[in-house]
Amino acid sequence: MSFPEFYEIEVLKQLFDFSAEFSVAQSENYIVWYIIFWIVKENRGHIVSLAVDEEYKRQRIGSKLINTAIATFLKFNIFNVTLELRTENKGALDFYQLIDFKLDRTVSNYYEDDTDVFKMSFNFSDLKEDSKI
Incomplete structure (x- = not known):
């Protein structure tokens, strides 16, 4: 696999169980x-994870x-979408901001390894005419 992180099979099963x-x-x-994405509540979607191998980027x-x-x-x-993004992932931050996701806040020690994340969101009512989406 070309990605340094992976999901344990139990986590993937849980995500599958949650549709x-x-x-x-x-x-x-x-x-x-x-x-990987899902509908968290009746009015909110969530991007769990997105990754593209380096060779396939751009x-x-x-x-x-x-x-x-x-x-x-x-x-x-569903008109509201959220995601979390590791703060050190500047390329992904640039990508999400380019397609009009907003950086809402930083959360310290979010993951088990104490990594900080940016909480980001997108609302379709905020969609700009020149959006990259």
């Missing part, structure tokens, strides 16, 4: 991109993955 959506692509037995795959999630959310009349 999370998974979209994954592989090449030669390696995962090259994926997205091909708008991340935007296509986000659009897949958004299409699903809209089908269920």
Whole structure:
């Protein structure tokens, strides 16, 4: 696998039990991109994780993955989307801000390894005419 982090099988089973959506692509037995998202409440969607292998970046795959999630959310009349992002992941921060996600706040020691995260959100009513989504 091309990503340094992975989800334990029990976590993936829980996400599946909560009706999370998974979209994954592989090449030669390696995962090259994926997205996991779900509807948290009747009015909010959540991007659990999105990753694109370095070799496949700059091909708008991340935007296509986000659009897949958004299409699903809209089908269920979900207009608010949230996600968490490790603060050291500047490339992902730039990507999400480019597609109009807002940085809401920083949460210290969010993960088990005490990593800090940015809480980000997107509301379809905030969508700009020149949005990259």
